[in-house]
Amino acid sequence: MLKLSELDDELLWELQRNRIIGLGERSFRKNYYPQLRCSLSRLERFRALLDCAGEMILLVALPSGQVIDANAAAAELLDLPLDGVIGQRLDVLGFSHAEVILAELVGEQASGGSPSLHHEVALQAGDAPRHLDLVCRAADLDGVLYGVLLGRDATRRVAAESRLRLAARVFADSAEGILVGDRRGRVVEINHAFEAITGYARDEVMGWPMHAFVSSRHDPGFFRSARQALKADNSWQGELWSQRKNREIYPLWLSLSLIRDHRGRVQNFVAMFSDISERKENEARIQHMAHHDFLTGLPNRFLLIDRLTQLLATARRDGRRFAVLFIDLDRFKTINDSLGHRVGDRLLCAIGERLRGRLRTSDTVARQGGDEFIVLLSYIEGPTEVVRVCNMLLSALSEPCLFEGHELSVTPSIGVAIGPDDGTDSDTLLKHADLAMYQVKRRGRNDFEFFRNEMRVHVTTLLQLERDLRHAVERDELEVFYQPQMDLRRGGLAAVEALLRWHHPERGLVLPGDFIPLAEESRLIVPIGEWVLRTACRQLAAWRAGQWPELRLAVNLSPVQFQQAELIEVVRSALDDSGLDPEVLELEVTEGLLMDNRDLTLQALADLKAMGIRLSIDDFGTGYSSLVYLKRFPVGQLKIDRSFVRDLLEDRGDAAICETIIALAGHLDLEVVAEGVEQVEQLDWLREAGCDRAQGYLLGRPMSVDALERRLSGDAGLLSLGSA
Ligand SMILES: Nc1nc2c(ncn2[C@@H]2O[C@@H]3COP(=O)(O)O[C@H]4[C@@H](O)[C@H](n5cnc6c(=O)[nH]c(N)nc65)O[C@@H]4COP(=O)(O)O[C@H]3[C@H]2O)c(=O)[nH]1
Incomplete structure (x- = not known):
């Protein structure tokens, strides 16, 4: 228009x-x-x-x-x-x-x-x-x-209103507690989360000074530095201890900001905070887990090394001495193997508690793993004090514990190293205490010993031996000896047991007792055991094809071998390679193995049974046998330990044990082999008692193939004895 x-x-x-x-x-x-x-x-x-x-x-x-x-x-x-x-x-x-x-x-x-x-x-x-x-x-x-x-x-107004609404929503719904203070720091607004975290209702706290919520744990220096940061940056962030309405002190993470007007004057304080007690608890738990043994709750090796390092530092500074006690429980493995890990674990906990209960709070009791504990006696006056503590621990730890109807007692072997005299770093001190403990074990256990320098030589020897053993197979230093077993019912040679020998280039003939434990510890027993099995199977096949077509073979299997997934494959392949029927093979295992509940072991035992191999329980009667295990597992044979056979003619108790084992085997339809037969009278007694087989020096020591063949083909051989 x-x-x-x-x-x-x-x-x-x-x-x-x-x-x-x-x-x-x-x-x-x-x-x-x-x-x-x-x-x-x-x-x-x-x-x-x-x-x-x-x-x-x-x-x-x-x-x-x-x-x-x-x-x-x-x-x-x-x-x-x-x-x-x-x-x-x-x-x-x-x-x-x-x-x-x-x-x-x-x-x-x-x-x-x-x-x-x-x-x-x-x-x-x-x-x-x-x-x-x-x-x-x-x-x-x-x-x-x-x-x-x-x-x-x-x-613009609608947008501003919408922004305000949003801000109000965020304020109200925020999971963080929010407190708004006026320029003098008096509360003018709080949100729901504030109420939930602190336990205070809105009306209660209006007008309160903001610092009323800070715990008195903080010293004035803390507030000073927070004030300085606020002044310089208009904001401050940090951890703070606060107190809830129910007086509980709790940690919070606080962001504090200043709001100024256009002339730069403080108008408001805004405090936003979250309760971090849960996070702190988790952190503390993780921290605890990282430094403590899961089973006993005692400090673990990390914490132990930390404390040891501190002791060494103070020892350097003020010249005070301390002691490191390396404690190993004697024959704990037998308890663990025979009564199961659960009982073993409870025993370890009980031992941990006893140690903790008998020592000063300033001393450290740590668990190294397995059945090894380490005690740090901080600041000792002299060796007599350590002797007194060791004696006290020897008697305290050997007191019996009662678990699930079993009265169990273990004795400790304690090795002592004095810091810093026996080592100026933690590794050396621990190693030396360990060496001293090892000496106690060798001397017969249940005692204590202070580290001496000569002990080092012995350990070096052991380490050298382990190194040599690694090359023993490839250097052709191992040999399988065979010890005959006599059939007591029909007479004659029933089986041979394969027993390993090591021809050490410098030491000469080394017996299994001196190197099998080393081989087990280093797991060298796995390849060595396989070699023994293959060699013995081949030898048996040759003998069965020749002079002894009925001969059977017993081979020892270490529990460590049961921990390899390939065990069954190895046994099967040794049988296949030699063309042997699985029924002629007897695998000797310890009583403890039957109590090992690990899946791999149980599966291997079942597989061996399925293959038709006979399982023989070695040293029967020395461990914590349970008759249930004899029923549950595919056991075919019991070997009476030679400690019972040795004195059976003189000791009525041993004779009774032998009789009982023979009777038990009869009822369970198991074969019995008596080990360690050295006298004709023992042999006669066993035959009378109904024992199936005998093995011992009387019938022949473990021998090389040639020696065995010579011995058994001669007039004075096993056969002549067997027919006696
Ligand atoms: N005092 C006495 N001793 C007798 C008599 N008859 C046999 N012995 C000894 O008793 C041990 C019997 O073997 P073991 O109980 O299986 O005990 C064996 C077995 O547990 C282990 N071992 C030997 N060879 C092997 C092997 O190839 N593999 C594994 N895993 N262990 C083996 O080493 C142990 C000791 O073997 P060796 O020193 O050969 O000792 C053999 C043997 O020499 C006797 O009449 N009197």
Whole structure:
């Protein structure tokens, strides 16, 4: 629409003149023209006024909502030229709920009232949506109904409100506790999490000083440094001890910030914090686990080394001595193997408790693993003090413990090293205490010994022996000897037991007792055991093909060999290679192995049975046997330990044990072999008692192949004895 102000005077005149029909020129000029001129000017001023208004003004037809007129602010707000606004309907111009507004205006007018209606509408004008605060009113102009809409851009306010709402939501729902303080640090607002963490309700704490929540554990220096950081950076973060309403002290992680006004004056404090007690507990638990033995809860090797290092440092500084006690439990393995790991574990815990209970709190009791404990006696006055402690521990640890109906007792072997005299670093001290302990074991256990320098020589020898053993197979230094077993029922040679010998280049013949434990410890027994089995199977096949077609073979298997997944494959392949029938092979295992509940062992025992191999229990009667195991496992033979055979003629107890084992085997349909038969009388006694086989020096020592063949083919051989 053309504005009146834009028309030049002449044109305006023409226009007005044409409109005024029937008035004479003169009369018009005289009577109406000044009046008209005045009205037009007013109209023009009014128009300019509307256009100057910052608010949008729309005149819309009702009920259609078509814009009849609009001011400049409307065009600007709608982001359209004015003539793009006029003539358009409100909904087309992007007004949300235009229909509702129009209906309300019509309704209001119809009901006789015409109050202003307030609406907040969204306006989809241009790219960015805007918001308007609308004041609407219906107006009847000369009988025609119009709507007058005054609108103010509320986009910024709506956005600010929405931001505020969001902030309020975040504040309320935050899992972190939030406290807002005024410029003097008095609480003016808290959120729900604050209430949940501290136990205080909102109303209780309003106006409290913020420092009321900090525990008195902190010294003034702590607050000083926090204040300095706040001053410099407007924020501070750190760990803090706080106190809940129930007086519980707990750790929290706090972020404190300052809010300043435009002149830089502190207006508010905002404290955001989270309860980190759980995290701290977890950290402490992990820390504890990393430094303590899982089973006994005692310090582990890491912590032990740490304490040992500290003792060494103080010893260097102030010259005080301390003692390292290396404690190993005698024959613990037998208990573990025979009664199971559960009983073994409980015994270890009981020993740990006893050690802890008998020593000073300043001393360290650690578990190295297995049945080894280490005690650090800090600051000792002299050797007599250590002797007194060792004697006390010897008697305390050997007191019996009662578990699940078993009365168990173990004795300790204790090796002592004095720091820093016997070593200036932790490794050396531990090694020397270990060496001393080893000497106790060799001397017969259940005692203590101080480290001496000569002990080192012995250990070096052992290490050398282990090194040599590694090469023994490839250097062809090993040999299988065979010891005959006599059939006591029919006479004659029933079987041979394969027994390993080592021809050491410097030491000469080394017996198994001196190297099998080393081989087991280093797991060298696995390849060596395989070599023995293959060699013995080949030899048996040769003998069976020749002079002794009925001969059987007994081979020792170490528990360590049962820990290799390939054991069954190795046995099968040794049999296949030699062409032997599995029934002729007897594998000797210890009683303890049957009590080993490890899957690998149980599976291997079952597989051996399935193959048809006979299992023989070596040294029967010396371990913690349970008859249940004899039933449960595919045992075919018991070997009476030679300690019972040795004195059976003199000792009624030993004779009774031999009789009982023979009777037991009879009932369970097992074969019995008596070991260590050295006298003809023993042999006769065993035969009388119903023992199936005998083995011992009387019938032949373990021998090389040649020696055995010579011995058994001679007149004084086993056969002649057997027929005696
Ligand atoms: N005093 C006395 N002793 C007798 C008599 N008859 C036999 N012996 C000895 O008793 C041991 C019997 O073997 P073991 O109980 O299986 O005990 C064996 C066995 O447990 C182990 N061993 C030997 N060879 C092997 C092997 O190839 N593998 C494994 N894993 N262990 C083996 O070493 C142990 C000791 O073997 P050796 O020194 O050969 O000792 C042999 C044998 O020489 C006797 O009448 N009187």
